[in-house]
Amino acid sequence: MYKYDEVDHRLVRERVEQFRDQTRRYLAGELSEDEFRPLRLMNGLYVQRHAPMLRVAIPYGHLSSTQLRKLSHIARTYDRGYGHLTTRQNIQFNWPALERVPDILAELAEVEMHAIQTSGNCVRNTTTDAFAGVAADEYLDGRAYCEIIRQWSTLHPEFAYLPRKFKIAVSGSADDRAATQVHDIGLHVVKNDAGEVGFKVIVGGGLGRTPLVGKTIREFLPTRHLLTYLDAVLRVYNRFGRRDNKYKARIKILVQAMTPEAFAAKVEDEWAHLKDGPATLRDEDVAHYASFFTDPAYEQLAANPEAFTVPLVSDAAFAKWVARNTRSHKQTGYRSVVLSLKKTGVPPGDITAEQMDAAADWADRFGFGELRVAHEQNLILPDVKESDLYEVWQLARQHGFATPNVGLLTDIICCPGGDFCSLANARSIPVAEAIQLKFDNLDYLFDLGDIDCNFSGCMNACGHHHIGNIGILGVDKNGEEWYQITLGGSQGNHTAIGKVIGPSFAQADVPLAFEKIMNLYVEQRLAGERFIETVRRIGLEPFKERVYAKSH
Amino acid sequence: MQNLIKNDAVTEDAWRLIRSEDESYDAAEDVILPLAAWLAVDPAARSGQAAPWLAPDADLSLLRPVLAQLPLIAIDFPAFTDGRGYSLARLLRERYGYQGELRAIGDVQRDQLAYLARVGFTVFAIRDDRPAEAALDGLRDFSDQYQATVLQPEPLFKRRTQR
Numbered sequence: 035m036y037k038y039d040e041v042d043h044r045l046v047r048e049r050v051e052q053f054r055d056q057t058r059r060y061l062a063g064e065l066s067e068d069e070f071r072p073l074r075l076m077n078g079l080y081v082q083r084h085a086p087m088l089r090v091a092i093p094y095g096h097l098s099s100t101q102l103r104k105l106s107h108i109a110r111t112y113d114r115g116y117g118h119l120t121t122r123q124n125i126q127f128n129w130p131a132l133e134r135v136p137d138i139l140a141e142l143a144e145v146e147m148h149a150i151q152t153s154g155n156c157v158r159n160t161t162t163d164a165f166a167g168v169a170a171d172e173y174l175d176g177r178a179y180c181e182i183i184r185q186w187s188t189l190h191p192e193f194a195y196l197p198r199k200f201k202i203a204v205s206g207s208a209d210d211r212a213a214t215q216v217h218d219i220g221l222h223v224v225k226n227d228a229g230e231v232g233f234k235v236i237v238g239g240g241l242g243r244t245p246l247v248g249k250t251i252r253e254f255l256p257t258r259h260l261l262t263y264l265d266a267v268l269r270v271y272n273r274f275g276r277r278d279n280k281y282k283a284r285i286k287i288l289v290q291a292m293t294p295e296a297f298a299a300k301v302e303d304e305w306a307h308l309k310d311g312p313a314t315l316r317d318e319d320v321a322h323y324a325s326f327f328t329d330p331a332y333e334q335l336a337a338n339p340e341a342f343t344v345p346l347v348s349d350a351a352f353a354k355w356v357a358r359n360t361r362s363h364k365q366t367g368y369r370s371v372v373l374s375l376k377k378t379g380v381p382p383g384d385i386t387a388e389q390m391d392a393a394a395d396w397a398d399r400f401g402f403g404e405l406r407v408a409h410e411q412n413l414i415l416p417d418v419k420e421s422d423l424y425e426v427w428q429l430a431r432q433h434g435f436a437t438p439n440v441g442l443l444t445d446i447i448c449c450p451g452g453d454f455c456s457l458a459n460a461r462s463i464p465v466a467e468a469i470q471l472k473f474d475n476l477d478y479l480f481d482l483g484d485i486d487c488n489f490s491g492c493m494n495a496c497g498h499h500h501i502g503n504i505g506i507l508g509v510d511k512n513g514e515e516w517y518q519i520t521l522g523g524s525q526g527n528h529t530a531i532g533k534v535i536g537p538s539f540a541q542a543d544v545p546l547a548f549e550k551i552m553n554l555y556v557e558q559r560l561a562g563e564r565f566i567e568t569v570r571r572i573g574l575e576p577f578k579e580r581v582y583a584k585s586h
Numbered sequence: 587m588q589n590l591i592k593n594d595a596v597t598e599d600a601w602r603l604i605r606s607e608d609e610s611y612d613a614a615e616d617v618i619l620p621l622a623a624w625l626a627v628d629p630a631a632r633s634g635q636a637a638p639w640l641a642p643d644a645d646l647s648l649l650r651p652v653l654a655q656l657p658l659i660a661i662d663f664p665a666f667t668d669g670r671g672y673s674l675a676r677l678l679r680e681r682y683g684y685q686g687e688l689r690a691i692g693d694v695q696r697d698q699l700a701y702l703a704r705v706g707f708t709v710f711a712i713r714d715d716r717p718a719e720a721a722l723d724g725l726r727d728f729s730d731q732y733q734a735t736v737l738q739p740e741p742l743f744k745r746r747t748q749r
Binding site: 073155186319 | 643666667668669670672673674676681695697700701702704705723727728729730731732733734735739740741742743744746747
């Protein structure tokens with residue numbers, strides 16, 4: 035994991051003091067509401083429905099046990115004893131007092147954390163595959179580059195006041211688990227014919243009001259040119275992106291208006307002046323950052339020890355959990371464990387202070403003191419010995435962390451919705467719960483198999499509903515909450531935007547619509563065919579007919 | 587009244603900012619003019635100096651041939667959330683080698699100064715209703731930076747590995 039040096043520490047402390055002074059001036063009336071808003075947003079502070087909301091950065095989803103304990107302390111001391119993991123691998127606190135936020139930030143700085151650029155019209159937290167470094171299918175461990183991008187984007191003097199927010203994702207494996215095609219910039223590691231590793235640069239993807247799959251503007255960017263090329267893209271966007279209309283200000287609109295080819299040419303023109311400049315990465319620079327992401331001291335173990343295989347056979351519930359909530363590891367004898375935060379009745383992604391402390395202890399006891407946050411809003415123990423899995427499962431069960439539903443229909447990606455967010459048109463949490471209740475039969479849920487279900491409470495699409503195999507969007511109809519269902523969306527290498535199946539549903543009717551959709555899938559699927567594959571094969575029409583058929 | 591920060595101090599100078607092309611001024615005054623008006627100035631007809639101010643969407647190619655002779659360029663920030671001027675400043679400094687004074691005008695306040703200085707601005711015309719003395723502190727918000735920009739052309743990652 036990256037360790038701050040003296041300069042990193044100093045800059046974060048200086049940002050805390052700058053924000054402390056900004057807050058003081060706001061409270062003293064020296065800064066107006068309008069002037070304070072962009073300043074506080076650039077530090078992750080929203081003013082929400084009930085109270086301010088503070089979003090703390092978890093760079094590319096990496097957390098140490100010490101950091102997680104600090105987050106639990108903050109949840110207890112400054113909030114109501116819990117936090118909410120977000121799709122950008124960050125954590126949000128929903129109830130801090132504005133005056134105490136600078137103190138929270140000072141506490142975070144002690145453990146090398148901050149809230150810098152977790153909101154606002156600037157470069158946000160860079161995200162990546164939650165299994166980076168431990169995944170078996172990786173070309174390149176992208177974490178060194180994620181940290182290089184984090185530092186480049188942090189307090190960037192030229193790009194602090196962009197037309198709109200800006201999100202970058204990095205995927206280091208063949209199988210894209212970082213949703214690179216729906217980011218402002220997606221960097222997908224590729225190998226060229228000479229065997230060199232570089233980035234495919236995808237620009238202008240995004241969800242929100244105008245969901246678009248990104249366009250590749252460069253098939254192969256040698257890794258040493260990463261920062262100069264990013265500077266070129268950001269400069270073109272900063273200068274020419276629309277600033278007259280917030281809904282047309284994302285880079286995707288600029289790319290669309292210019293055409294991807296013309297945009298790419300403009301970036302190349304700009305880059306011609308920056309290429310090979312001072313920000314070009316040398317081998318020793320990359321080696322410096324990569325040195326923080328070396329393998330921990332794995333033991334040389336045989337696969338499938340008895341302590342693992344015996345309960346696997348004797349305990350069906352354990353076997354279900356292993357099948358869904360653990361993942362193969364590059365190191366023989368280890369697996370990664372996904373601690374599910376999708377227990378029915380709990381808002382998806384919510385985690386209590388007690389759960390944070392427990393997970394931090396397990397990271398120390400069973401792993402190497404590290405954890406990950408997945409963009410699916412679950413917590414991950416990346417390195418657990420197979421021989422420890424049975425014990426970890428029992429502990430996780432005691433703490434409400436072991437719902438064996440990872441990747442299944444009830445592992446819903448969900449925004450906080452109208453219960454918390456002032457932008458939302460509709461509540462998401464109770465509807466997600468109703469769906470989870472409808473599909474609480476585990477055998478049935480397992481039989482349905484892999485289904486991404488994504489839920490957003492408004493068209494800002496924080497719950498990424500467009501790329502859910504089945505997506506839900508909360509809409510407002512004359513002051514009432516209604517829900518639109520989309521089908522056919524997906525992330526990864528075959529990213530697609532889902533299509534609306536028809537008129538929206540009242541809250542009470544959403545679970546029934548889901549049931550009809552799933553019934554049709556079960557009837558129509560071919561052997562081994564996943565839900566999304568059936569949707570692609572038979573199209574939306576049969577689903578529409580089933581869902582909207584008059585009952586008789 | 588001027589509310590100017592220059593050389594790390596609150597100061598005054600002789601330049602007068604002319605916002606609109608209709609505004610009148612004397613031939614002896616040092617004036618900062620809208621780009622179009624400045625391009626039309628006949629230097630022989632006046633004894634004072636003239637410099638242009640640029641809107642955030644200005645076309646820099648118009649200035650390139652005369653950059654070496656220019657004593658001052660101002661860049662306007664219609665709103666402090668409009669970040670285009672930061673890119674213009676870096677282009678003028680890093681790409682076109684402009685050496686003269688670069689002045690930030692418009693909605694310029696304390697919290698922008700650290701970044702403005704790092705992209706090459708040397709003079710800050712603080713918004714009239716804000717105390718320039720207090721804004722001076724904004725220049726000291728950060729003691730270092732990660733990126734390579736005008737004030738620090740070597741990125742931190744290089745300075746780290748050179749140690």
